[in-house]
Amino acid sequence: MNNLIVSPTALAFAVILVVIALAINLKEKIGLERDMIIGVIRAVIQLTVVGYVLTYIIRVNRVWLTGLMVAIIIFNAALNANKRANGIPHAFVISLLAIATATLITILLLVVAGAVRFTPSQIVPISGMIASNAMVAIGLAYRSMNTSFHDQRQGVLERLALGANLKQASKHIVQMAIRTGMAPTIDSAKTVGIVSLPGMMSGLIFAGVDPTKAIMYQIMVTFMLLAATSIGSVIACYLAYPRYYNSDMQLSDRNGSKQQ
Amino acid sequence: MTEPIFDVQRLGYKNGSNQILQGITVQIEKGANLTIAGPSGSGKSTFLRVLATLLTPTEGVVKFAGKKQSTYPKPVYRQQVSYCFQQPTLFGETVRDNLQFPFEIRNQKFDQNKALAGLDSVELKAEMLDQPIIELSGGEKQRVALVRNLLFKPQVLLLDEISAGLDVDTKGVVHRLIQSYRESGVTVLSVTHDESEIAAADDLLRIRDGKIEVPAHE
Structure with missing residues (x-):
């Protein structure tokens, strides 16, 4: 190398x-x-x-130090996702929970499967990849939810007036937000190797690793990112959508309402 | 005397510093047909929305069927006190998506025959069920929205100027449907600006500057 x-x-x-x-x-x-x-x-x-x-x-090579580094990565990713939340209450805590869960579940599965070893040289970069992709997905999902709750306010009000609970009134918006959040990861999974030679694979080939081995790692990364972005987006969206309502199951005023 | 379906005591609603409703006290009997009139911005729609729990009063108490409004789970209450918007929004892609929704929120299987009977009650053809909503006229949208509200018979129907802007024929269809629900015991409260509707009202409640101008006559 x-x-x-x-x-x-x-x-x-x-x-x-x-x-x-x-x-x-x-x-x-x-x-x-x-x-x-x-x-x-x-x-x-x-x-x-x-x-x-x-x-x-x-x-x-200390476990606690590796854990601390992973925690710092997750914390920073949550801070950045929170910036996209544009006022969703408790967005930082929601983002932290979503990114931490997505990162830890994915890493746990990879370690249990033997795909990666619990060494700092593997865990830290992989955590970074997972957390940053989850961060982007959650940020996009927040933006989609903010736009939809604003633009489709009347539709949500009508669903509530018909007697829908919050989940039923928001289902279409949450689904759209999850789709939006995951779209870049899915698009990149579809085009990997055809359009893009992703960073990790390119880096390994660049550094002299056998391309077939680099590709196996990239396949693992693709799977890992699909799992992480879906876990992250789902958790963030399902925790965030109730924040658009008040305790009386009405849409909060933060998206602008008017009475006459 | 029977217990009123709505017992409203000293109701007030303030949005920020703007006092929209003030000191509204009224009892509405079960099965009543109450017309609510008043100038634009007087608080009529807000009053209806408070009754529908889409807004929470900042003062006073609203009792529904003898119990405080706040004690009911909101979805249960709203399925019984059905609010129809002046300019309804249809959702999804087709009329079917809209008529499926009331079944979906009650965890029931979609009953197509019931949906078709609903469309028929407002003189809309069965083929319309799978018609894209973007192809509907304003009057058709209003009728589909009304069917959506009435697929499961509520105890109370709150109508917020739903016939405003409709042509005479569509108005007639809508009025006939509402009349049939009134006759089956549904309490109907309708906000209107229409002089002919005000003149034909059984009971009239006038609201001006957020206050009752003339109490409903018994």
Whole structure:
């Protein structure tokens, strides 16, 4: 694997790519230059720090330290999913529960099946992949729910007026949110190998691993992400939809109601 | 004297700083046909929505069949006190999706014959059951919505200006259906602006600025 060497000079040259993206952004007046610069700086700092942290964790190989790292990943993923919730009450706790459950169940199954070993070099990166995919899925699901509860307010009111319970009144919205959350993972599972050569597989091939072995890992990752995003989206959506209602089984005012 | 189906005492409803209903006290007998009239923005629809538990009063008490409204499980109550919207939204893809819903929420198997009889009661053809809702006219949508509310007979029907904007023929169909439910003992409360409906009212309750203007006559 030692044929994979990116020197600091090579990385510095890679900055030219960022400059190209910035130039396009400025010329087309897209207005994302500040976010791009912040993103690049954060990526460099975060990845450098995590590189050193991972090196340390892998070297000392302690269960508690690996667990702590996984917990930090899950916590940060929940914080980010919460930002997409746009005011859904208790969205952080819901996201934390959903991402933690999705990550832990998936990892447990992989460890029990013998697909991965409980070593920091395997558990930490895999947790990161699972948590980040669950985070994106949950974020999309929240956005879908917010939009649907706003746009379909009248339909929900009518269902409630007919005597539906909260689950019956929200079923179509929850189903749509779960579909929306899982769509990228399903699309990527459908096109993997045809359109995209995913990061993990590419990374392994890049680092000199036999492509057939890299592909087996990628198949495992695809299955793992499908499970994780579905577990995460389902838990988050089913915990979040009651938050759109008050204790009298009425739609809360947070989506804008008016009386006359 | 029989126990009123609704016993409303000093009802008030405030939305933020806006006092929409104030000091409403009224008893409504079982089987009554009460027409609620008043200027736009006077609180008529809010009153109906409070009776339907779609809004919670900020003051006072509403009793339904002798028990406080708040003591009923909401789905049970709303299946008995059925609220019809002025501009109903049909959901799903077809008329069938809408008529299936009342069965679904009662955990019952869809009874197609019952649904077809419902459509027939508002002079809609059986073929309409599988018609996409986007192809329906406003009058057809209102009639399908009414059937959706009436597939399972409620004790009370709350009608929020449901005939506003309908043509004369459709109005006639809707009125005949409601009349048949009244005759079978359903209590009907209807909000209206229609002068002919107000003139023909059995009992009239006028609301102005959130207060009762003229009490319903016995």
